[in-house]
Amino acid sequence: MIEIRNMLFQYGEGDFRLDVPSLQVASGERVAVVGPSGSGKTTLLNLVAGIARPQSGDVVTVGQKLADLDDGATRNFRIRNIGLVFQEFELLEYLDVLDNVLLPYRINNSLELDSQVRQRAAELLKSVGIGHLRDRLPDHLSQGERQRVAVCRALLVKPPLLLADEPTGNLDPANKGRVLDILVDYAAANDATLVTVTHDSNLLSRFERVIDFSDFLGRAG
């Protein structure tokens, strides 16, 4: 599902260098990425998603070598194949819950918004226990509810790959478990790959493999 070979990434002329000689994540695998702050965990997700591009080396995601795609094609590929979940939820404040979930269908022509998609969005919201909040604006939701909306947005296109950047970082213990359950259950039910960056060691037992980014620190500047 994810294959990285001899990848080198550097932000401009800065000190930060991420050097990953080899990394593979199998299809359907649930992987936790841990490591100290600034070690490049988020950068890794960005590289796997095609949001950032390495200076050298190959990144293959969902069978697609990202270097072969131009910017537009990368965005089209990403929106159809990768579900992204962020620590800060990143909901649009002016859209209600349902519209936030439907956002991918409104910002890219490669997806077509129809009644089935709307129905699926409503069902997703119900399945995570916030179906009754579909008309609310994000300002009127709790942190846990917001993250569940963000997760529904990531799951709507039924992506084969989920990339979650500290999805539980801003949540209380009860919501942490709940959000992680949703992600893990989805991955299990759909044979999807889940890569989650986390600082929470209590959650590691939910993953099949843990990649410790401290391993790459020797190479990171």
Added chain:
Amino acid sequence: MSGVLYLAWQYLAYNRWKTTILVGSIMLIIYLPVGLNVVVEQSGQHLNARAQATPLLVGAKGSPLELTLNTLYFSLDTPELTTFREATSIAESGLAEAIPMYVRFRSRSQPIIGTSFEYFAFRGLTLADGRMPALLGEAVLGATAAETLGVGVGDAVVSSPETAFDLAGIYPLKMNIVGVLEPSFTSDDNAIFVDVKTAWIIEGLGHGHQDLANPDASSAVLNRTADNIVANASLVQFNEITVDNIESFHFHGNLDGYPLTGVIAVPNDDKSGVILMGRYLDSEANNQNVRPRDVVEELLDTILTIQQFIVAAVFIVAVATIATAALVFLLSLRLRRREIDTIGKIGGGRWHVASMLLAEIVIVLVLGCVLAAGLTALTWRYGSAIIESVVMA
């Protein structure tokens, strides 16, 4: 594309106060010069048409503008008063037809025009209903006046006192409506026309009361001599002219000395007009002669100059507003950096983000333009009425 428009609309709706201010600003900077131009153009047409149709005005020396606005457009400002003698003099000169005008009183907001029968022929006014006034106390209404007051032939209108609390002032006179005019789309539509003598009765210069020779009125007699009867305050004065009391109405003194606000002079030919104008060149003369078209032209020149100043000021404000709006937009882009990044990370195309931002600008511009167009249409529709009310005030 619909997704982009939807997102743009949702953003604008969520930030409704910011949107309202931007749309309002756009609307104003478009509407002010355009609406002003419509008003000026309509006022020019409105004022010019009537001025062109009125050859000469004669009135007491004073403001030519006040005389013109009062005589032609029935404005509230009463010019210096001339006398009926002036109308008689013009008529007797054989140079022009003289139409007396006494525009001083109102019935609610409608002006009461004391004039002669010739006025209707001169303005080409025709009846829609009823007949022309033939007796004292009879009135003919313009189409708008009848509609505004909600009256018609057979009803009555009452003159309004000049000052509500002046007990010694003019008492209201009830006038019977005998005709309603066809619309002429001029100031005449708003007016109530009566004979000039009726206007003098409204002023109290003519009046009717109980016959003191009648035994029934004996209690009103204060002193009676062989050739004079003095009445006391209980004498009943009539505030309506009827068939039964019309004979009692009378005027004291010589009518030539009675007041007029102006006289419309219609010269028999160009030469007569020039001769007539020459009569008023004497600096010692108490009256003046004005050509309404000259007065209105001067007024329009002044309005045009003011309009140019206003348009220049609006242009400067518009530049400042657009610069401010652009600044607000650029600042909002900085504030929305995270939102834009999120859309990009999820997979939104650059074109989509740019289109969304552009759509927001276009929607604001379109809303501003539509509202400005609506206001302009309203101004176009009601501009004449506004001008009318401004001139009459």
